[in-house]
Amino acid sequence: MNxxxxxxxxxxxxxxxxxxxxxxxxxxGDLHEHIVEAIYSRAARITDRAVSRPGRAAxxxxxxxxxxxxxxxLTGFPIMILLFAIMFWITITGxxxxxxxxxxxxxxxxxxxxxxxxxxxxxxxxxxxxIVDGMYLGTAWVVSVMLPPMAIFFPLFTLLEDFGYxxxxxxxxxxxxxxxxxxxxxxxxxxxxxxxxxxxxxATRIIDSPRERLLAILxxxxxxxxxxxxxxxxxxxxxxxxxxxxxxxGLASAAAxxxxxxxxxxxxxxxxxxxxxxxxxxxxxxxxxxxxxxxxPRLWQTLYTSLIDRTLFVLWRAVVFALPAGAVIWLVxxxxxxxxxxxxxxxxxxxxxxxxxxxxxxxxxAYVIAIPANEIVIPTVLMLTVMVTxxxxxxxxxxxxxxxxxxxxxxxxxxxxxxxxxxxxxxxxFSLLHNPCSTTLYTIYKETGxxxxxVASALLPLGLGFAVCGLVAWSWRLxx
Amino acid sequence: MKAGMNTAYTIVAGLVAxxxxxxxRRGILARWRQAQELARRTRREDALKHILKSEASxxxxxxxxxxxxxxxxxxxxxxxxxxLAAHDLLxxxxxxxxxxxxxxxxxxxxxxxxxxxxxxxxxxxxVAEDEWHYRxxxxxxxxxxxxxxxxxxRLGHPTRDPHGxxxxxxxxxxxxxxxxxxxxxEPETPVLxxxxxxxxxxxxxxxxxxxxxxxxxxxxxERSTTRIRFWADGNEHVLAPVLAENVSVKPLPEFxxxxxxxxxxxxxxxxxxxxxxxxxxxxxxxxxxRRLLDLxxxxxTLVEVDMVSPAGDPTAYRVRGSVVxxxxxQANLIRVNSxxxxxx
Numbered sequence: 001m002n003x004x005x006x007x008x009x010x011x012x013x014x015x016x017x018x019x020x021x022x023x024x025x026x027x028x029g030d031l032h033e034h035i036v037e038a039i040y041s042r043a044a045r046i047t048d049r050a051v052s053r054p055g056r057a058a059x060x061x062x063x064x065x066x067x068x069x070x071x072x073x074l075t076g077f078p079i080m081i082l083l084f085a086i087m088f089w090i091t092i093t094g095x096x097x098x099x100x101x102x103x104x105x106x107x108x109x110x111x112x113x114x115x116x117x118x119x120x121x122x123x124x125x126x127x128x129x130x131i132v133d134g135m136y137l138g139t140a141w142v143v144s145v146m147l148p149p150m151a152i153f154f155p156l157f158t159l160l161e162d163f164g165y166x167x168x169x170x171x172x173x174x175x176x177x178x179x180x181x182x183x184x185x186x187x188x189x190x191x192x193x194x195x196x197x198x199x200x201x202x203a204t205r206i207i208d209s210p211r212e213r214l215l216a217i218l219x220x221x222x223x224x225x226x227x228x229x230x231x232x233x234x235x236x237x238x239x240x241x242x243x244x245x246x247x248x249x250g251l252a253s254a255a256a257x258x259x260x261x262x263x264x265x266x267x268x269x270x271x272x273x274x275x276x277x278x279x280x281x282x283x284x285x286x287x288x289x290x291x292x293x294x295x296x297p298r299l300w301q302t303l304y305t306s307l308i309d310r311t312l313f314v315l316w317r318a319v320v321f322a323l324p325a326g327a328v329i330w331l332v333x334x335x336x337x338x339x340x341x342x343x344x345x346x347x348x349x350x351x352x353x354x355x356x357x358x359x360x361x362x363x364x365x366a367y368v369i370a371i372p373a374n375e376i377v378i379p380t381v382l383m384l385t386v387m388v389t390x391x392x393x394x395x396x397x398x399x400x401x402x403x404x405x406x407x408x409x410x411x412x413x414x415x416x417x418x419x420x421x422x423x424x425x426x427x428x429x430f431s432l433l434h435n436p437c438s439t440t441l442y443t444i445y446k447e448t449g450x451x452x453x454x455v456a457s458a459l460l461p462l463g464l465g466f467a468v469c470g471l472v473a474w475s476w477r478l479x480x
Numbered sequence: 481m482k483a484g485m486n487t488a489y490t491i492v493a494g495l496v497a498x499x500x501x502x503x504x505r506r507g508i509l510a511r512w513r514q515a516q517e518l519a520r521r522t523r524r525e526d527a528l529k530h531i532l533k534s535e536a537s538x539x540x541x542x543x544x545x546x547x548x549x550x551x552x553x554x555x556x557x558x559x560x561x562x563x564l565a566a567h568d569l570l571x572x573x574x575x576x577x578x579x580x581x582x583x584x585x586x587x588x589x590x591x592x593x594x595x596x597x598x599x600x601x602x603x604x605x606x607v608a609e610d611e612w613h614y615r616x617x618x619x620x621x622x623x624x625x626x627x628x629x630x631x632x633x634r635l636g637h638p639t640r641d642p643h644g645x646x647x648x649x650x651x652x653x654x655x656x657x658x659x660x661x662x663x664x665x666e667p668e669t670p671v672l673x674x675x676x677x678x679x680x681x682x683x684x685x686x687x688x689x690x691x692x693x694x695x696x697x698x699x700x701x702e703r704s705t706t707r708i709r710f711w712a713d714g715n716e717h718v719l720a721p722v723l724a725e726n727v728s729v730k731p732l733p734e735f736x737x738x739x740x741x742x743x744x745x746x747x748x749x750x751x752x753x754x755x756x757x758x759x760x761x762x763x764x765x766x767x768x769x770r771r772l773l774d775l776x777x778x779x780x781t782l783v784e785v786d787m788v789s790p791a792g793d794p795t796a797y798r799v800r801g802s803v804v805x806x807x808x809x810q811a812n813l814i815r816v817n818s819x820x821x822x823x824x
Contacts, residue, residue, distance in 0.1 A: 021649075024639065031636070033760075036773040040800075041780065067787055076790040171805050175791030178807065184794070211606055284606045286771045289805040291796055 063294050070168050080169055084191065087156050091195075092229075095149040102147065106140035129330055133400045138326020138376060141401060142318050145375040146196075149226045150311045153195040158306035161188075162297040170289055180269040181276025182219075183212035184289060190216075190268060193223030194261075197440040198314050200225075201447055211276065211283035217444055218457050219272050221436045222264040227374035231431050232257045234378060238411045239424035256428065264432050271460070279456075314439065321372035321438045329369050329380060333387055333399035341398070347388055357466060358426035358473030360418060362388060367430070371438045374431070379403055382410070385417040422476050426469045433465030522621045525590045526550050527560055528569065531577055532587035536654040541577050592648050593628045594620040595641035600631060602642040603766040610688055612642065613678045642765065644675035644694030644728070662708060662724040667700045670735040673712065675728035683726050690717050692727065695762025699737045711737070713761060713815075714745060746783060746797070747811035754784040755816045764813035776800040777814050 011019075069075055114136060118128040160166055166188050174184025185207045193200030200220040207213040224232070236256040241249035332343040340348075343365060351361030366380040379401035385391075387398055391413060404410045414423075435458040436444070445454040501508050530549040534541040547557040561577070564570050569583030579587065597616040601607045607615065623631065632638070632647075641647055648654050665671055673696045678684045691712075698712035708724045710717055719727075743758050759779050760769055776799045777783070784798040794805040806814075 024637070033769070033773055033778075037778045040776065040778050071787055071790055073790040171789050171794065171796065172791065174789060174805070174807070175793050178793070184805075282605050282607045284604070284767050286768045287794075287807050287810060288771055288775060289794065291803040291805060293803075 060293070066294060067168070067291075070165070071172055076172050080172060083160070083165075087153070087160075088194070090156065091149050091153040091226075094152045098148040098151075099144055102144040106144055107137070110140065111137055126334070129334060129399060130327055134328075134330025135323050135326040137401055138329060138372075139319055139322045141376050141379060142322040142373045143315065145230070146227065146318060146373065147311070147315060150196060150199075150314060151307060153226070154199065154306040154310040155303050157192060157195065158302045158310070159297045159299075162295065162302050164292050164294040167289060167291050171291060174289065177269075177272075180272035181212075181280075182215050182269075182272045183207050183209060183287065186212065186216040186219075186268075186272075189220060190223045190265070193220045193225060195226055196314055197221055197223065197225045197436055198317065198443040199310050201440060201443045202310075202313075204447065208288070209284070209286045211280050211285040212287075214280060214283060214448065214453065215272050215275055217448060218275060218453070218460060219268045221440065221457065221461050222268040222271065222432070224261045224264050224432055225374065227437070228431050229257070231374065231378050232260055232428055234407075234410065235424050235428055235431075238407050238414070239419070239421055242411070243421065260428050260432050263429075267433075267464070271464075317439045317442060318373050318437075321442070322376075325369060325372040325376075325438075329376075329383075329401065330399035332365075332369060333383070341387070343384060343387065347384070356473065357430075357469040358422045358476065359430060359469060360423060362417060363423075363427055363430070367434055371435075373437050373439065376401060377431070382413065385413055389413075389416050391416060422473060425476075426472055429468055429472065430465050433461050433468055435459070435462045518621065523550060523552070523560055524564060524569075525586060525621055527557075527564060528579070528583050528587035529590045529594075531570065531579055532584065532591065532654055535579070588648050588654060589625050589628065590620050591654060592632075593623040595645055595647045596628060596631050596635065596638070597623070598641045598643070599635055599638050599647070603635060605766075609642075610685055613681065613684065642694070643678055644673075660729060662698075662700070662710065662719070662727040662729055663721050665700050665729060665731075667703055668737050670697060670699045670732040670737055670740055671729035672697055672732050673727060674730050677726040677728070683723055686723060687726065690719075691715065691763065692717070693761075693763045697732060697735070697740050698729065699740065711740070714743065742817060743815045744817070745812050746806070746814040746816050747795075747808050749783075749785050749816065751785050751788060754782060757781045757783055758815040758817050761813045761815060764810075768810070768813075772810065772814065775804050776802075783814075783816065 070079060111132065114132045115128060118132055167185075169191075170184035170187050172184075173187040177184050177186050186204075188206065189200050189203045192203040197220050200223060201217050204213050204216040204220070207216055233253070236253035237249075240256045241253040244252045332346070333341055335342050337345065346365050346368075347361035349361070350364045354360040354362075354364045362381055362384045366377050366384060370377045370380045382404065383399070383401050404413065435441070441454055441458055444457050445451065448454065499507070502510075504510060505514075527546055527550060530546055531541040534545065539545075543554055543557050543561070546561070547554045550557065550560075552560070561570070561572075564583065565572065568580055569586065570577055570579050572578075594616045597619045598612045601612045601615060602609075638647060646654075662671075662673075673692060673694055675694055676684060676687050676692060696713040698710055700708060700710045701716065702709050706720070708719050708721060710719070745761075746757075749755060757777050757779055760772060760777065764772065781799060786796040786798045786803050788795045789805070794807045795811060796803050796805045797811075
């Protein structure tokens with residue numbers, strides 16, 4: 001048998017291709033459909049042969065009963081609201097104590113101790129300033145404010161997730177999110193965003209439809225994150241609480257903070273509605289939501305994974321950005337060009353713009369240099385205000401962030417810095433509507449793999465923030 | 481000194497302005513030229529496409545029909561034909577327009593590019609259905625033959641576009657529209673909708689708005705000279721004959737109308753009811769279709785309504801041992817057998 005013999009017996013490539021082409025034309029409909037159908041019927045045949053079922057397999061009655069209660073018209077929503085209220089309450093009250101402990105350890109004790117250590121080693125003032133006052137203090141601040149709430153919120157969230165409750169929340173709320181073109185699972189990522197936007201963005205992985213996932217990523221920043229609550233509460237207490245009689249002060253400031261958070265939720269829907277009808281129109285969209293059976297949550301495993309995968313993951317990213325940002329904060333306050341610090345130059349240039357928007361130059365600079373974490377915005381604002389006003393006996397020196405113990409002292413300092421009620425209201429709005437922190441931006445870049453969407457997610461809330469603040473300032477001046 | 485500075489500024493400004501205007505390929509002039517060139521090519525290709533399509537469906541392309549299809553004056557159409565003849569793309573033999581091989585190939589390429597792009601939009605993007613044709617009309621002139629082949633390979637060499645038109649192969653000939661129109665169907669005869677003519681666009685949009693799609697099954701209920709009442713995948717429709725002319729169908733001899741009517745949609749099922757899946761509607765395409773298939777909504781599968789969201793939508797279905805929530809629009813795409821429905 002030789003080669004040409006074999007060649008003449010087997011059909012040539014052209015014949016085979018022609019035959020496949022002919023058969024292809026005869027295939028009706030979608031090939032994928034036929035294949036899936038065949039796989040399922042084959043699998044069904046195999047299981048019928050190999051698996052015997054005592055009686056008919058039905059869902060456990062416990063699951064059914066629980067589902068009836070959790071998704072009922074009567075009890076579904078109240079249970080949901082109650083559960084999340086409890087979760088937030090535990091997080092906020094529970095985080096205060098460890099936050100204070102870490103702060104006193106790292107900031108009140110660690111900071112002076114490090115300074116004296118550097119001093120003893122004969123380090124020049126600028127090196128001590130850059131490393132201890134800048135990098136160390138910035139990072140310590142981020143860790144002490146960020147770590148405890150996340151270490152409480154994430155495990156609680158993961159427990160609910162592990163139990164199988166969160167898909168039911170998506171099931172209950174899908175109708176609401178659908179009206180803005182979003183997926184019901186965005187309820188979960190938004191909820192996660194209240195803890196931390198970076199974690200919220202990572203959580204959008206559960207949404208498997210590309211358009212709805214992008215939507216969830218781009219609007220996650222409208223969930224007022226853990227790092228912004230303290231700013232809201234402080235400013236509301238100091239400036240808005242004092243506008244009403246003392247007995248109503250607490251109520252008024254709480255209402256103001258809740259109002260801002262609800263505005264964020266409203267914007268999530270409005271912006272989502274607009275995006276899904278414009279730029280995201282051509283993206284692929286498919287809906288599906290699986291409701292897994294309930295499982296007893298595995299406590300230790302949940303604690304471990306939520307601490308490692310979520311808390312430490314986010315914290316590490318924040319620290320990576322806080323180190324250089326701490327250095328920048330110290331440098332802008334301490335590097336002098338032409339008789340004024342860099343911060344002074346920036347504030348002078350930015351002040352007219354800031355005042356036009358109902359803010360001021362200090363706030364704008366604080367939001368630029370405190371980009372690694374929203375937690376350090378207020379300490380940076382206080383430090384810069386002391387620097388600009390030249391207030392004596394307050395603070396710890398140029399470029400050193402600090403916080404004040406009494407609300408009165410904060411009001412005195414900020415009022416000296418030219419703050420009015422309008423500034424306070426607009427700062428609360430701008431705190432909700434500005435670019436996400438660098439940790440979140442980096443996470444968005446990692447998740448979408450696109451510089452375009454990262455830039456969009458930064459400019460979209462920032463543009464909205466300028467627009468809203470400008471509008472409020474304009475009407476404020478018109479009315480007063 | 482000051483005058484010198486001014487001169488320098490003027491020169492720099494002049495250089496910048498001329499760079500903006502004359503920069504190769506990016507300048508205003510170059511872009512304007514490209515746009516002109518594209519418009520010329522579009523006119524040529526559209527004319528060839530029109531002649532080819534007329535030929536394939538047994539009509540004769542004339543100067544008037546070309547002017548009508550391209551929305552230009554007959555004078556311009558005559559100039560265009562002369563230009564095409566000069567490029568050896570067509571000839572006038574005995575007063576009839578005939579395509580030369582190069583012209584035929586160009587026309588085929590445009591049709592292929594158009595239908596492949598529509599398939600691409602349908603299968604791999606979320607672009608709304610009523611925009612496919614409009615977008616493909618633009619894209620067909622931008623794709624090169626090589627890009628078209630690449631696109632075909634990426635889509636798995638589809639043979640038909642989402643409207644049911646055959647996509648001409650690389651060697652290919654253009655298949656004419658041979659199926660009968662809905663106008664010619666006797667009442668009570670089950671048929672399969674094979675094609676919806678996408679030109680003129682206003683008619684096409686009306687048909688789309690009624691929810692008609694290729695792949696749907698239908699039968700005429702009654703027919704008069706002014707209107708046709710027919711059933712298609714669960715709904716009754718009324719069309720004027722002039723619209724029905726644009727719906728192509730082919731007979732389904734193996735079915736009776738009663739077989740078709742018994743099919744219902746999953747969305748019609750009530751809490752606790754159980755039935756079998758018959759198939760997915762043709763209006764369900766691309767990723768959406770694959771997702772539903774992967775979840776187990778294939779013919780023969782038992783489906784049971786498990787629970788309804790407190791907001792009324794979505795609804796959770798039990799399928800192959802797992803619970804999956806679907807929105808109403810999706811449940812509207814899954815055909816089930818109503819004769820089979822039972823409560824648990």
